[in-house]
Amino acid sequence: MIKIIFKGDFMSEKIKQIARRLKELREISGLSVESLAQDLKITTTEYQNYENGLSDIPVSFLLEVANKFKVELTALLTGEEPRLEGYSLVRKGKGINVERRQEYKYNDLAYNFKHKKAEIFLVTAEPGNAEPHYYAHPGQEFSYVLEGVLKVLLDGHEITLQEGDAFYFDSGKKHAVQAVGDKPVKFLAVIL
Numbered sequence: 766m767i768k769i770i771f772k773g774d775f776m777s778e779k780i781k782q783i784a785r786r787l788k789e790l791r792e793i794s795g796l797s798v799e800s801l802a803q804d805l806k807i808t809t810t811e812y813q814n815y816e817n818g819l820s821d822i823p824v825s826f827l828l829e830v831a832n833k834f835k836v837e838l839t840a841l842l843t844g845e846e847p848r849l850e851g852y853s854l855v856r857k858g859k860g861i862n863v864e865r866r867q868e869y870k871y872n873d874l875a876y877n878f879k880h881k882k883a884e885i886f887l888v889t890a891e892p893g894n895a896e897p898h899y900y901a902h903p904g905q906e907f908s909y910v911l912e913g914v915l916k917v918l919l920d921g922h923e924i925t926l927q928e929g930d931a932f933y934f935d936s937g938k939k940h941a942v943q944a945v946g947d948k949p950v951k952f953l954a955v956i957l
Contacts, residue, residue, distance in 0.1 A: 824838075824863060825936070853878035860876055870889040883955050884956040886954045892950075893944075903937055905935060913946070914946055
């Protein structure tokens with residue numbers, strides 16, 4: 766299993782490695798920090814904080830960068846290109862774990878497949894997340910609750926999902942998720 770854990774000193778080093786890859790992509794493409802930040806619809810300061818490894822880098826932002834530069838998300842996360850064609854098998858508990866915040870853990874279930882049309886994650890949302898973290902990114906997203914109760918906050922709406930519920934939405938709208946109750950929630954997230 767490959768782990769990308771963004772916590773403590775280890776967090777700093779992993780973020781800095783990803784930040785270096787962001788900077789390389791930008792420089793190779795001949796873009797200024799200002800123009801790329803504008804393209805990605807964030808402030809120059811926010812982008813500079815990502816590129817300098819000073820801020821947590823959302824997975825949705827990395828996916829947007831990967832799409833813009835036509836590289837695999839796996840390459841941004843690990844520095845290695847996926848190699849499999851035809852099919853990909855990721856056994857239970859294997860894959861790339863991305864732990865950015867204490868309340869969210871992402872397990873990339875298709876990290877090793879080349880030229881994916883979707884990013885597929887098994888997400889665990891821990892309870893006790895008082896303040897939701899909102900994201901918006903181009904595309905669409907699908908969530909399917911496997912265990913627990915999940916609250917989705919989407920563009921001013923609050924939707925509660927139970928085990929077996931599926932939710933498909935425009936991920937360009939501001940959205941956040943929270944575990945409801947005192948148990949973690951596991952859900953499948955597909956980002957298109």
